[in-house]
Amino acid sequence: MLIGQYKHTIDNKKRLALPAKFRGELGAKVIVTKGVENCLVVYTEKEWEVMSQKLGNLSISQTEARSFTRHLLASATEVELDKLGRILVPDYLKEYSGLEKNVVICGLSNRLEIWNETKWENYSKNAEKGVEEIVSKLGPLGI
Amino acid sequence: MLIGQYKHTIDNKKRLALPAKFRGELGAKVIVTKGVENCLVVYTEKEWEVMSQKLGNLSISQTEARSFTRHLLASATEVELDKLGRILVPDYLKEYSGLEKNVVICGLSNRLEIWNETKWENYSKNAEKGVEEIVSKLGPLGI
DNA sequence: AGGTGTAGTGGAGAATTGTGGATAAAAGTG
DNA sequence: CACTTTTATCCACAATTCTCCACTACACCT
Numbered sequence: 001m002l003i004g005q006y007k008h009t010i011d012n013k014k015r016l017a018l019p020a021k022f023r024g025e026l027g028a029k030v031i032v033t034k035g036v037e038n039c040l041v042v043y044t045e046k047e048w049e050v051m052s053q054k055l056g057n058l059s060i061s062q063t064e065a066r067s068f069t070r071h072l073l074a075s076a077t078e079v080e081l082d083k084l085g086r087i088l089v090p091d092y093l094k095e096y097s098g099l100e101k102n103v104v105i106c107g108l109s110n111r112l113e114i115w116n117e118t119k120w121e122n123y124s125k126n127a128e129k130g131v132e133e134i135v136s137k138l139g140p141l142g143i
Numbered sequence: 144m145l146i147g148q149y150k151h152t153i154d155n156k157k158r159l160a161l162p163a164k165f166r167g168e169l170g171a172k173v174i175v176t177k178g179v180e181n182c183l184v185v186y187t188e189k190e191w192e193v194m195s196q197k198l199g200n201l202s203i204s205q206t207e208a209r210s211f212t213r214h215l216l217a218s219a220t221e222v223e224l225d226k227l228g229r230i231l232v233p234d235y236l237k238e239y240s241g242l243e244k245n246v247v248i249c250g251l252s253n254r255l256e257i258w259n260e261t262k263w264e265n266y267s268k269n270a271e272k273g274v275e276e277i278v279s280k281l282g283p284l285g286i
Numbered sequence: 287a288g289g290t291g292t293a294g295t296g297g298a299g300a301a302t303t304g305t306g307g308a309t310a311a312a313a314g315t316g
Numbered sequence: 317c318a319c320t321t322t323t324a325t326c327c328a329c330a331a332t333t334c335t336c337c338a339c340t341a342c343a344c345c346t
Binding site: 001003004005021036106107108109113123124126127128130131 | 174195198207209210212213215216217218219220221233235
């Protein structure tokens with residue numbers, strides 16, 4: 001189960017260490033692509049299969065679906081983890097997501113997300129407000 | 144059945160001993176995440192399964208649902224109990240809940256809650272006042 | 287009351303993780 | 317073809333984390 005959040009840094013060679021806790025599940029090779037809200041998404045090879053299957057099933061006649069698929073597929077890249085569990089973040093992904101030295105890596109059960117640290121802080125601060133609201137409607141975590 | 148409240152301390156290595164009474168039910172691994180009113184919540188693996196299942200059913204295409212699941216999953220963390228039944232509280236959770244040295248652990252039947260001691264005192268003091276009111280509302284429900 | 291056992295707290299050494307740098311290979315350029 | 321620049325692999329350090337063990341206090345039992 002990929003959950004939790006970790007603060008890591010991208011060094012000046014664009015290398016980013018993935019949290020050690022996740023490495024077992026991730027395997028030696030992962031797929032990195034653009035996500036929503038300007039973050040990056042990391043899938044295991046297996047999860048990527050599932051995702052791309054689903055994308056393939058979207059009706060390509062719909063312009064929206066098409067642009068979404070293009071967004072994900074065209075910007076996806078396979079990256080190998082080096083011996084120390086680091087990945088290399090390509091320039092175009094780094095640029096897209098505005099990643100600087102400090103990033104946050106979030107486990108989201110079937111995937112990881114990589115955020116610029118300050119962006120994540122802003123986002124989660126806002127999200128927190130909404131969550132309290134939703135939770136209070138759903139009942140204290142009984143959902 | 145997880146009931147009762149206990150005062151424990153977090154040492155300077157962020158370790159927190161869970162009450163011995165609960166250990167049998169909790170197992171060797173638990174999930175800790177953010178709760179309402181700035182407390183932390185501890186689930187057994189089993190209870191967490193149920194939770195995350197429900198979360199998985201939410202559509203990720205909707206912004207609200209997305210931010211909700213992201214918030215809950217990213218804030219959660221799997222932690223193993225050490226040989227003495229202690230868990231490690233990650234920085235971001237410690238910060239969120241304002242936990243200092245002294246904390247209160249409450250059993251809430253299917254989950255635990257962890258509170259900053261003084262926050263708990265204030266909260267339960269206020270809650271006490273409201274109890275009479277609530278009870279009178281529950282009366283007609285046969286409770 | 288005294289002894290025994292369990293629970294909670296604290297600390298020290300060992301192992302792992304994250305980060306940075308150095309060296310070797312590859313690719314692009316004049 | 318030589319040279320520069322980029323990319324990849326390898327190694328080393330430092331800091332954090334983990335594991336194990338010791339101590340104290342309270343509670344229970346005889």
